[in-house]
Amino acid sequence: MTKVLVLDDEANLRKVLAAMLRREGYDVTVAENGEQGLAEFHKNGADIVVTDLVMPKVGGMEVLRSVNAANPDVPVIIITAHGTVDSAVEAIKAGAFDYITKPFEQSELSAVIAKASKAHESARRSVRPDIKARTAIIGESPLIQDVYKIIDKVADTPSTVLITGESGTGKELIATALHGASSRRDKPFIKINCAAIPHNLIESELFGYERGAFTGAVTSKPGRFELADGGSLFLDEIGEIPVEMQVKLLRALQEGEFERVGGIKTTRVDVRLIAATNQDLQAEIEGGRFRKDLYYRLAVVPIVLPALRERRSDIPMLVRYFVDKYNRRLNKRIEGITDDALALLQAYAWPGNIRELENLIERVLLFADGPLITVKDLPEPIRQGDTSPALSPAGPPAVEAHTGETGLKDIIRMKAAELEKDLITKALEETGGNVTRAAKLLQISRKSLQTKMKEFGLRDSAPEGKDEGASKDEGPDE
Structure with missing residues (x-):
């Protein structure tokens, strides 16, 4: 069950929010101020944090910074009064997941919470990017060296980049490296998973909306393009954008301008776009599900990430990295892995790529007695030598x-x-x-x-x- 932590100094609002979220199946904990809320978060954790922006002693911005420092995978949603919308936008640029303005419809908050829940689950399953640019990318194989060379050449340019590769190969990590190695590194880096957004909400997510544009739009709201102005915008799962929206995205990329939903004012932005997909966009084009002109606009700089089975020589380095990581996180003292166990890991096909390897190392460390990971600590399919990806079921x-x-x-x-x-x-x-x-x-x-x-x-x-x-x-x- 998803755990939601609600921080607000208004007792009635806390009560209403808690009742609404519990009806929708969430595990809800409430706190009457930022200080109490942070104590609860650091003690028992949370999957989503909903916090008022203005509170006595510890405000929403301090809550955001503390939560992000402790666990950047936890989405923080800001609640703000109409008069402090500018501050809420700054919170988004500082890493908040989203914001809603008082007064708001319960359906609006419900939709934002559901979106945050999907984002948290996706982040929990994925390899967490490190904001140390490409120094956080693990590997020295020829194929990954080729990726390094591309990052070094194109990071500090405005050119759009299309990152392709199987699920779990680290596409978000590459996007983070591109932003971190550019002169935009101190500007916003806004990320959106297109697969997690309902098709009818994609336009308002990207370009924002004006008050009254649709039912529930009780105030105006900027989209992700506006929030990323001066920085970078990462569109993950770009292949999930519906065809009717693709022409609007193409115009925004080509012209650097757009209109909010329900608005007539043209907004201009300076955004470096990075897109990613694990789909075969050529096949999507042939099937009429993706525009060819948008593909060529996105793929100015294509980066193809190799599957882990194509860079087996990097597996020892990745294993060491994940062993160190989960020793710290799980308070374990595993010193390494035996040669025989490592050979089995290198022979395995890794259909889930780096994400699968990381999850496996975490699971192994939980149960390993140490001091070394041995063959008997590995799952049965790996011990039996299941070494190759299937050409057929x-x-x-x-x-x-x-x-x-x-x-x-x-x-x-x-x-x-x-x-x-x-x-x-x-x-x-x-x-x-x-x-x-x-x-x-x-x-x-x-x-x-x-x-x-x-x-x-x-x-x-x-x-x-x-x-x-x-x-x-x-x-x-x-």
């Missing part, structure tokens, strides 16, 4: 157990290489030797596939006359 057979003089680590590496070669050969056969299509089937980049083909001596075995580059009707590489 059934997937490839698991690696059989071996015994003998050869070490477990060497056996796992050999079996992983054999399976990789077998999967690549089958994919090339299935696609008639077309490297681009085979790469898509294997869910790796064409560059990675070409490297693997060279490693396994498969270049010469590809059918003659098949161009390894993308054909004219296939679109750009992923």
Whole structure:
């Protein structure tokens, strides 16, 4: 059950808010001032904080700063009187999730709370970005080094960036690095998950609305573009924006201007847009679900994040990082991992990518007796050598157990290489030797596939006359 902490010095408002939220299934705790509320938060925590902006002793801004410092994944919603809307906007720029103005409809607060709950759940499952720009990105493999080079070249430019990659590869981390390495780093960095916003509310979320624009719009409210003015706007899950909204987004990007919902005044902003998706936008374009002109406007600088199985050499470094992180968080003293256990982690396919690895390390540390993580501490699928992503629902057979003089680590590496070669050969056969299509089937980049083909001596075995580059009707590489 989602836990909501409500801070307000008006007793009647606390009572009404608590009753409303409990009816909707939330676990509600109330506090009559900021000091009491922060004591409750630091003692028992909360998933969402709703706080009045103006309170005696400790105000809403101090509550926001304290909550963000303790746990930046907890959304903070500001309640403010009409006369302090400017202060509420500043709170948004300082990291507040959203704000509502008194008087407000209960349905308005309910919608904001529901949105915050989705955002908190998404943040809880994801890899938390660090505001130390690209120094927070873990890895030294060639593929991640290529990403570093792009960040260094384009971070301090106004060009739009489209980050693509499988779920769990760290797209929000890259967006944070781009903002943190730019001259906009001291300006707002506004993030919005397009998948968490109902389609009929996307326009008002992005561009704001005027009072009376629709039922429940009891006051005017700026959108995310206005809040990000001078800074960066990160649109995660950009593929979820409905087609009818895409033309308005395109205009805002091209012209740097827009109108609020229900308004006639044109607003101009200076915003650097960063977008991300785990969808195949080329397929969405072909299906009529995404505008081609918007795609090309977004993909001025494309960044393709490799799956974790494409950068296995980074796994030891990631494991060390997550062991250190969860030793501190869980008050554990695990010193590291045995070679055999690490070899199993490197052989595993990681369909959930870095997010799956982080969650696994947290779970292992909870139950490990230490001082080292061993094979017996790992989940059954990893211990059994489930090493490859499936080409079909059934997937490839698991690696059989071996015994003998050869070490477990060497056996796992050999079996992983054999399976990789077998999967690549089958994919090339299935696609008639077309490297681009085979790469898509294997869910790796064409560059990675070409490297693997060279490693396994498969270049010469590809059918003659098949161009390894993308054909004219296939679109750009992923």
